[in-house]
Amino acid sequence: MRYVDQDLLSIQEARVLIEKSTDAQNSLNYYSQKHIDVVLEKIVNEMKKCYSDWIILNHEATQIGKINDEVELAKELFQFFDMYQDDTYIGSCIDEDTKQVMKQGVPAGGIIAMIPPVNTVLNVMYAIFCAVKTGNTITLIPHQRNVKNIGVIVNKLNEIAQDNGFPSSAILYMQNVSEEGIQELVTYSSNRIILNIGCTSYMNDICMKNKISYYASVGQSPVFIEQTANITETVKQIVESRSYNNGILPSAEQFVVVEECIVNKVKEELKNNGAYFMTSDEEKKLMDYIQPENNFNEIGYMGKSPEDLANSAGFKVPKDTKVLVSSQKYIYDENEYVNEIFAPVLIVYEEPNWLTSCQKCIELLESNRRGHTLAIHSNDAFVIKEFISKKPVGRIVVNAPASFASLGIHSEITKSFFVGGGTTGFGTIIKNIIPEDFVYYREVGYGTTPTETKTVTSNENQKDIDELSEALLKFLNKLNK
Amino acid sequence: MRYVDQDLLSIQEARVLIEKSTDAQNSLNYYSQKHIDVVLEKIVNEMKKCYSDWIILNHEATQIGKINDEVELAKELFQFFDMYQDDTYIGSCIDEDTKQVMKQGVPAGGIIAMIPPVNTVLNVMYAIFCAVKTGNTITLIPHQRNVKNIGVIVNKLNEIAQDNGFPSSAILYMQNVSEEGIQELVTYSSNRIILNIGCTSYMNDICMKNKISYYASVGQSPVFIEQTANITETVKQIVESRSYNNGILPSAEQFVVVEECIVNKVKEELKNNGAYFMTSDEEKKLMDYIQPENNFNEIGYMGKSPEDLANSAGFKVPKDTKVLVSSQKYIYDENEYVNEIFAPVLIVYEEPNWLTSCQKCIELLESNRRGHTLAIHSNDAFVIKEFISKKPVGRIVVNAPASFASLGIHSEITKSFFVGGGTTGFGTIIKNIIPEDFVYYREVGYGTTPTETKTVTSNENQKDIDELSEALLKFLNKLNK
Numbered sequence: 001m002r003y004v005d006q007d008l009l010s011i012q013e014a015r016v017l018i019e020k021s022t023d024a025q026n027s028l029n030y031y032s033q034k035h036i037d038v039v040l041e042k043i044v045n046e047m048k049k050c051y052s053d054w055i056i057l058n059h060e061a062t063q064i065g066k067i068n069d070e071v072e073l074a075k076e077l078f079q080f081f082d083m084y085q086d087d088t089y090i091g092s093c094i095d096e097d098t099k100q101v102m103k104q105g106v107p108a109g110g111i112i113a114m115i116p117p118v119n120t121v122l123n124v125m126y127a128i129f130c131a132v133k134t135g136n137t138i139t140l141i142p143h144q145r146n147v148k149n150i151g152v153i154v155n156k157l158n159e160i161a162q163d164n165g166f167p168s169s170a171i172l173y174m175q176n177v178s179e180e181g182i183q184e185l186v187t188y189s190s191n192r193i194i195l196n197i198g199c200t201s202y203m204n205d206i207c208m209k210n211k212i213s214y215y216a217s218v219g220q221s222p223v224f225i226e227q228t229a230n231i232t233e234t235v236k237q238i239v240e241s242r243s244y245n246n247g248i249l250p251s252a253e254q255f256v257v258v259e260e261c262i263v264n265k266v267k268e269e270l271k272n273n274g275a276y277f278m279t280s281d282e283e284k285k286l287m288d289y290i291q292p293e294n295n296f297n298e299i300g301y302m303g304k305s306p307e308d309l310a311n312s313a314g315f316k317v318p319k320d321t322k323v324l325v326s327s328q329k330y331i332y333d334e335n336e337y338v339n340e341i342f343a344p345v346l347i348v349y350e351e352p353n354w355l356t357s358c359q360k361c362i363e364l365l366e367s368n369r370r371g372h373t374l375a376i377h378s379n380d381a382f383v384i385k386e387f388i389s390k391k392p393v394g395r396i397v398v399n400a401p402a403s404f405a406s407l408g409i410h411s412e413i414t415k416s417f418f419v420g421g422g423t424t425g426f427g428t429i430i431k432n433i434i435p436e437d438f439v440y441y442r443e444v445g446y447g448t449t450p451t452e453t454k455t456v457t458s459n460e461n462q463k464d465i466d467e468l469s470e471a472l473l474k475f476l477n478k479l480n481k
Numbered sequence: 482m483r484y485v486d487q488d489l490l491s492i493q494e495a496r497v498l499i500e501k502s503t504d505a506q507n508s509l510n511y512y513s514q515k516h517i518d519v520v521l522e523k524i525v526n527e528m529k530k531c532y533s534d535w536i537i538l539n540h541e542a543t544q545i546g547k548i549n550d551e552v553e554l555a556k557e558l559f560q561f562f563d564m565y566q567d568d569t570y571i572g573s574c575i576d577e578d579t580k581q582v583m584k585q586g587v588p589a590g591g592i593i594a595m596i597p598p599v600n601t602v603l604n605v606m607y608a609i610f611c612a613v614k615t616g617n618t619i620t621l622i623p624h625q626r627n628v629k630n631i632g633v634i635v636n637k638l639n640e641i642a643q644d645n646g647f648p649s650s651a652i653l654y655m656q657n658v659s660e661e662g663i664q665e666l667v668t669y670s671s672n673r674i675i676l677n678i679g680c681t682s683y684m685n686d687i688c689m690k691n692k693i694s695y696y697a698s699v700g701q702s703p704v705f706i707e708q709t710a711n712i713t714e715t716v717k718q719i720v721e722s723r724s725y726n727n728g729i730l731p732s733a734e735q736f737v738v739v740e741e742c743i744v745n746k747v748k749e750e751l752k753n754n755g756a757y758f759m760t761s762d763e764e765k766k767l768m769d770y771i772q773p774e775n776n777f778n779e780i781g782y783m784g785k786s787p788e789d790l791a792n793s794a795g796f797k798v799p800k801d802t803k804v805l806v807s808s809q810k811y812i813y814d815e816n817e818y819v820n821e822i823f824a825p826v827l828i829v830y831e832e833p834n835w836l837t838s839c840q841k842c843i844e845l846l847e848s849n850r851r852g853h854t855l856a857i858h859s860n861d862a863f864v865i866k867e868f869i870s871k872k873p874v875g876r877i878v879v880n881a882p883a884s885f886a887s888l889g890i891h892s893e894i895t896k897s898f899f900v901g902g903g904t905t906g907f908g909t910i911i912k913n914i915i916p917e918d919f920v921y922y923r924e925v926g927y928g929t930t931p932t933e934t935k936t937v938t939s940n941e942n943q944k945d946i947d948e949l950s951e952a953l954l955k956f957l958n959k960l961n962k
Contacts, residue, residue, distance in 0.1 A: 030871075092870065101869050102893065104877075203691065210684065212909045237928075388582050388925055389573065390511075396585075400928030411926030412583065422921070428693045428909050430921040440903070440911040444869055445892030447718075447881030 010181025013174060018189045020169035021137040025110045025190065027167045028135045033090040033105075039164045040132050043157050044081050047125050050156070054121045058149045064118055064303035069245040076407070077122055080415045081129055089439045090135050104442040107135035108212070110191030111438065114182075114199040115150065117143040117299045118218065118248040118342055119417075123197050124153055126417040128171060132161065134438040139191065140173040141182055143199075145299065147175055182206055193438060196427065197418060200340075200370070203426045214437070215427025216418035219372045220254035220340045221402045222361040224387070225266055226354055226378035227259045229399070234377040235269035238346070241401030243274075243322040246303040247344035249403035250419040251373040251395075254341060255364050256348045257357045263350045267327075274322030275346065276306060282315045283326045287336040289313040290343070302342040309343055331363055340370045354383050358390065365392055372421040372430075375402040394423050394430040408432065491662025494655060499670045501650035502618040506591045506671065508648045509616045514571040514586075520645045521613050524638050525562050528606050531637070535602045539630045545599055545784035550726040557888070558603055561896045562610055570920045571616050585923040588616035589693070591672030592919065595663075595680040596631065598624040598780045599699065599729040599823055600898075604678050605634055607898040609652060613642065615919040620672065621654040622663055624680075626780065628656055663687055674919060677908065678899060681821075681851070684907045695918070696908025697899035700853045701735035701821045702883045703842040705868070706747055707835055707859035708740045710880070715858040716750035719827070722882030724755075724803040727784040728825035730884035731900040732854040732876075735822060736845050737829045738838045744831045748808075755803030756827065757787060763796045764807045768817040770794040771824070783823040790824055812844055821851045835864050839871065846873055846904075853902040853911075856883040875904050875911040889913065 004012070051074045052067075059067050092101040113127045124140060131138035142150040150173050158171040174181060183206055186194060194208050198217035225234055242253050258266045267277070278286065289312050290301045301309060306321040317324070323344045326337055337347050351357040365371040375397040376387045388396050395413055397405040408415030414432040422430030429437065485493070532555045533548075540548050573582040594608045605621060612619035623631040631654050639652040655662060664687055667675060675689050679698035706715055723734045739747045748758070759767065770793050771782045782790060787802040798805070804825045807818055818828050832838040846852040856878040857868045869877050876894055878886040889896030895913040903911030910918065 092866070101866060104869050207688070207690070209688070210906050210908075212903075385573070385582060388585050388923070391923075393923060394921070395924040395926065398925060398927045400926060405926040405928065408926070411928065413924045413926035422693075425691050427691075431924060440875070442869070442872075442874060443876040443894045443912060444879060445876065445881060445886040445889070445894035446879045447886065447891065 006176065007178045007180040010174070010176040010178035011184045013176045014181045014184035015188070017139050017172055017174060017185060021110055021139050021172055022190045024137045024167040024169045025107070028137060028170060029107060031090070031135050033088050035165065036090060036132065036135055037085070039161050039166050040085065040129070042160050042164050043132055044078075044085070044129065046157060046160055048078060050153075051121060051125065054149065054153055057152065058120050058146065061149055062117055062120070062145050062299070062303075064120075064299070065245040065248055066305075070119070070122065073119075073245065073249075074122060074125070076409055077126060077417055080126070080408075080417065083415060084129075084133065084435050087133075087435065089133065089435060100446060101444055103444060105439045106442055108192050108438045108440055109136070110189070111136050111138045111193045111195050112141065112185060112189060112191050113138055113195040114141045114197060114202055115143065115146065116198040117145055118198070118303055119245070119250075120146050120149065121153070122417055124150055127195060127197070128157060130433070130435045130438055132170070133435045136193075136438050137170045137191070138172070139185065139189070140171075141177060141185070142173060143299070144177050147173075147177060151175065179205060186211065195418075195433075200426070213427045214418075214429045214433055215421045215424070216250070216429075216433055217370070217372070217421045217424070218248060218250050218252065218340065218342060219419065219421060219424070220364075220370050221251050221373045221375055221406075222255040222257055222364045222371060223253040223375035223377065223402060224257045224354075224357050224361055225259065225262065226357070226376065226380060226383055227262050228379040229262075229377035230379070231262060231265050231269055234399070235266060235273055237377075237401040239270065239273040239275060239322050241403040242346055243306075243344045244403060246305055247323075248303045248342050249407075250417070251397070251406035252403040253375060254345070254347065255361075256346055257360050257364075258348060258350050259354060259357060260350050260352050263348075267348070270323075270325060270346075270348075274320055275325045276310075276317045276321040276323070277325045277327060278315075282310075282313070283337075285313040285315055286310075286324065286345070290336075290341065304343055306344055309345075331360075331367055338364070338367050340368075358387065361387075361391065369424045372419065372423050373397065373402055373406045375400070375405075392423055394420055395432075406432075487657065488659045488661040491655070491657040491659035492665045494657045495662045495665035496669070498620050498653055498655060498666060502591055502620050502653055503671045505618045505648040505650045506588070509618060509651060510588060512571070512616050514569050516646065517571060517613065517616055518566070520642050520647050521566065521610070523641050523645050524613055525559075525566070525610065527638060527641055529559060531634075532602060532606065535630065535634055538633065539601050539627065542630055543598055543601070543626050543780070543784075545601075545780070546726040546729055547784075547786075551600070551603065554726065554730075555603060555606070557890055558607060558898055561607070561889075561898070564896060565610075565614065565916050568614075568916065570614065570917060581927060582925055584925060586920045587923055589673050589919045589921055590617070591670070592617050592619045592674045592676050593622065593666060593670060593672050594619055594676040595622045595678060595683055596624065596627065597679040598626055599679070599784055600726070600731075601627050601630065602634070603898055605631055608676060608678070609638060611914070611916045611919055613651070614916045617674075617919050618651045618672070619653070620666065620670070621652075622658060622666070622680075623654060624780070625658050628654075628658060632656065660686060667692065676899075676914075681907070694908050695899075695910045695914055696902045696905070697731070697910075697914055698851070698853070698902045698905070699729060699731050699733065699821065699823060700900065700902060700905070701845075701851050702732050702854045702856055702887075703736040703738055703845045703852060704734040704856035704858065704883060705738045705835075705838050705842055706740065706743065707838070707857065707861060707864055708743050709860040710743075710858035711860070712743060712746050712750055715880070716747060716754055718858075718882040720751065720754040720756060720803050722884040723827055724787075724825045725884060727786055728804075729784045729823050730888075731898070732878070732887035733884040734856060735826070735828065736842075737827050738841050738845075739829060739831050740835060740838060741831050741833050744829075748829070751804075751806060751827075751829075755801055756806045757791075757798045757802040757804070758806045758808060759796075763791075763794070764818075766794040766796055767791075767805065767826070771817075771822065785824055787825055790826075812841075812848055819845070819848050821849075839868065842868075842872065850905045853900065853904050854878065854883055854887045856881070856886075873904055875901055876913075887913075
């Protein structure tokens, strides 16, 4: 029997994936939106049938997050699907007057998606939805702990796609995951888009020459509580947002910046809402356990409940604790709490006034550049406006839970499960990522010389107006009866 | 006196440029669109005053293109400016009802622009226009032959910007150009966008990690003449488009694919329009002179007239020759005519029918992947539609000169002087590049819970309709009098 090292096995697999997805993309390029939508409907139906099983299976393997929260969130995700499902991206846009094709929607050319160990089922479902809807193949790169479960989802959905006329390898995943294999895939694949969902180390370590690179992530949102805020409501929202699915939602609050004059009230409310303030000894123990600078190597702590976190770190917290809180004065690089923490942990800073708070938020965003979203709770229109205009982030959430609002749940922000992280310096996309970001439009120009332009003569004009008037009068009279 | 090697000098200059442009961007981030527009108007006025001098100066130095053509094209460019000048990109978009900020336009964060030796003055003016309009600093990297002339333009415009309140280094250029210096600039600059205008070798040789990379280029457009085309008009347009400014316009036709049954008529018309068909000996001589695979190292031949080209290559052509033509049967890699040629040279292929022509165009686009635009001349709606739906290009020009139409001159294509080359595999932008591509929008989400949604009661509804009816009736009666 031949023995092949793991890295070479991974490279070999990458080469096979490249060939398969190139073939699939070459045929998908000629599919109509109508045909695609038929396949997509079957895929979405299967997702709706199986998602809770997948979430449970995944939770068994990784122990990350809370099953119920993820199931509830999946229902929101399906509402996004319903919203985008009828949109047309692929094919000709026809001018109604001239019957000419004005532009042509075209699949961007295949997606390689790097999937993190958090919110795995939701990320996989949304990525596949975006890919299929826009006629793109997708090759998923799972975290090593998720390979088996992602395999279950991909195999099932690819089978359905194939049964309904899709090419045989439109939805793929990598089984032997290694950095060497990923580099091979990214370098030689004809796929055009690299969709990195919070696998930050890959952004630094994998060279992505001449690819379109999208980066979305959990991020570490600062939230500012200004003195005019409704403190009771604010704190309730923050704790709910940060404890949901045990702290791994995109844009979940990590840093709470509070004006000095209301800090006692805020802390009291935090306690009322199930926050546990750690002693400095406990804070140290927690960081020794988490080691957040080793993110994605050490995923053991991710998405754990406060109780489990405390137990593993070696201290006790009350049973109904919702978030662990560390109170801090300054930001300094050696403090591990400034790293991105994928768990229900909050860090509270107090500041003399809104101006220094503004500065603090910018520092927190720029310290290790993982934040792409900022939240503010205030009823002072001027302060809100200043925050909106000055912060280096892709989105601002006002008087709402940062995580849900940044996904567009009960907010005006574009509905998406991929919160673009371009302001962190990674990737080319700053806004929320939606299906449209996976197509391009081929523009069509017809010869028009200045003299050819048709101008309606004033006679014709008058005729049009007369006809319009008559029709409107008829309609209005009917309405007034 | 200290002696410093050229590459180190270039790296040193890059570091100074990085510092200057970072400082400038940090202040520009807080400028309002109103303030920007005041500065922009002065800059555009200066451009309108000086452009023909700049073009003449540049022509003296490089001998590329035709002065008159470039001056005429500049006038079109100024029309683009007039069109975009009043648009608002930077600042708050306010919801009229709620008076809340819904999104905030923000400068993308500085531009590094690589400028080719062709159409230099036009490229520089459009790049600076886009940058200033959107509150971005711009650092221009000239071709070595253009350093002095770009210096004249940049110094003048930066002075005006500064006099009108812009930071002191918003418009910069590199004087000691070397690949090492460019790599330093691209790697360590806080500038977010790399705008590469057809400096293709940089796309391969410079590593652009975590930057937003835009690529626009001249490209080498195939044009297909189908048997139902108006041959006289078609050939006139092609020759005009390819000979304009001596063949260096973005998207200018390079390959002419003709249906067999009309090839004699096309060749005859080409001759009538000033085309010179080279002998195979002359074809070889021309390539020996041009050496197109050494592009941008050997710029000597670029934008030269057919007569000058022939003279330098060692053969004679009639004085009024507008394009040199090579008739060819097959595409093969060793044939140097498949390279991007920045001169008034056409290659004619004949094909049995439109289907094989379609295939030929795809091969030409994919052979060395420099083409991003395709033109078709036909009156067969079905064939046109097939071409639009199947070709791997960013834009299709129908029955019009490819160069002008792809810039949006007398066509419906987005008006721009930078024709996005994303379909060549370089850069993330496929469409035409406009000022909007240099800003991002920060979305704002306000808390809205489902119960809060205001629904108009049916009573209120009826009242609205009544009021509307009344107003409309009044208006219509007035109209009909």
